Amino acid sequence: MRIQNHPIIDFKQKKKITFYFNRRKLEGFEGDSIASALYANGVKVFTKSLRYDNPRGFFCGIGKCASCLMRVNGIPNVRTCIAPLKENIKVETQEKLPALSSAEFNKQHKKTLTVDLLVVGAGPAGMCSSIEAARQGASVLLVDENMDVGGQLIKQTHKFFGSKQERAGTRGIEIAEELKKEIKKLQEQKKINLMVNSTVIGYYEGEKGKHRFGVVKRKGYSSIFYEVVCRAVVFSCGAMENMLLFPGNDLPGVYGAGAVQTLMNVYGVKPGNRVLMVGAGNVGLIVSYQLLQAGVQVDRVVEAAPVIGGYHVHAAKLRRCGVPIYTSYSVKEVYGRNCVEGAVVVKLDENWNPIEGTEEKIKCDTVCLAVGLTPSTRLLSQAGVEMEFIPEAGGYVALHNRFMETTVDNIYVAGDSSGIEEASTAMIEGKIAGVAASLKLGYNQNAKKLLKQYLEELDRLRSGPFGEKPRIAKEKITKFLEKKT
């Protein structure tokens, strides 16, 4: 299952790590997550469903869905998709709901961190926010629950669109490296404090003019609790993959596109041998192409809409490799005993209803869902920010102004969690939030000029026909905001 040669990514030979899975001795590599190491060993069933004991695999691969929970060294409910593999650990599947271990936090003294700006999530939006705010002079704490910074960028092996300013023609993975270097530099200058393997778990009331958060840092597989007191916060928590309803959608082998991308491009593990891709938006098209590059067959792409939603150039790349794209088609069911063994696709009529008699059986071991994302906003609603349901933004989003500030003073939002869009715009939104938040706190290094420049860049990127959806989303957000104030 390991990818040996890849045209774009250089998977370096890494140190072998021994670990135990249900008492069986297995081998993985340094840098693996527990889930990727298990998968590379052919383990696809991670849990059982609570009521019917159905086998379940992982789904999101980025710590957002809880379908990969296992017991590690006796600690229950570890999200194995984002937990690092360590020498000699004991990983076990859990039966039903595991008993919670004793409240581990109580054994430690509460640690308090005080900063100007807390940035939640170190994807492209959060990294750019932190860099800009630190350059303005603000003290920044950047928190991410993954093992490393980068968010979705570190799996995007394709070259980006846009203009020179957005590093067009550069691959997502290279942009992530550049931003990472910049953060490291600012860390050395003590301007950014970076906490990875750490989750911001809740918002608490603070003194006037302050916001207070709980942050859990994982050390080994247990946790340390921090209290963070900040003057401003940027939520750049990204998004969650959408699910589709069909029989068999919980079989191991049905994965979100982000999980497939993470498994193959971050950990170098193939998700399967033959994939059915559901969704012909940019994500579905790009991930299909990346599967081919990893040496995995793509049977076809099915798309419920009558037209391909992603860019033609991405579709063309796939087509000339011989992968068919079926528009007005969907997946009817997925079958298999313990894992996916195949799927049934069906043609849809103009009202998107299945046409009887058009079913076709496909042999595949993986079904990849690329059917959209939903903004991660739970912390925002907990903080009391005004939210609205905006379909063009992908679901509930926080109302925010042009400077990305929400309806609560000094709480900002950026990137996918402010409405689903893409990395290029996420980076600019992040920059705007970082500069605007710092300016409001009194740091001003040419801030106004920068803001003007970033706002113009953002408008330019959104001005074409493919920018219509985010444009509508942002207009609606502005209208709701005007009504409220």
Place this chain on the structure above:
Amino acid sequence: MKEYEKTGVLSLKDLRLPNEKQLEKGVAIIECVQHIPCNPCVDACPFDAISMKDINDLPVVDFDKCVGCGQCISVCPGLAIFVVKHIMDGKALISIPYEFLPVPSVNDKVEALDREGRFVDTVVVKKVVKKGKTWVVTVLANVEDAMNIRNIRV
């Protein structure tokens, strides 16, 4: 609705094509037909042969200015640029962006594929250049296939 929006496959009708004289010199064929926010091809051309009014506009090649150097091929994130050059004896050179393994070597015989990935002919590799992580592979084919061959299988 355009056919390619359903299929992902362009037909020659969707493209602006150069004349024979321009093809003999060798020119870039840009298969980028939608208004997407992208413009690195414009910056990549040392001869100012690609123009675009606004970042969401379509790139337009000035076939007289273009010298067929191929600089633009590997920067295009859409892998949508090809260079076609008609040479003697009913043959043409086609330069194609390529991001798969194995990478062919000069004089290798490879399968040439069309826009739907269908086999067109067996062709000979004439040149292989690496730019960043995208390879540009130039193959020698029959002139009548020059506007159809858009991929190779090694």
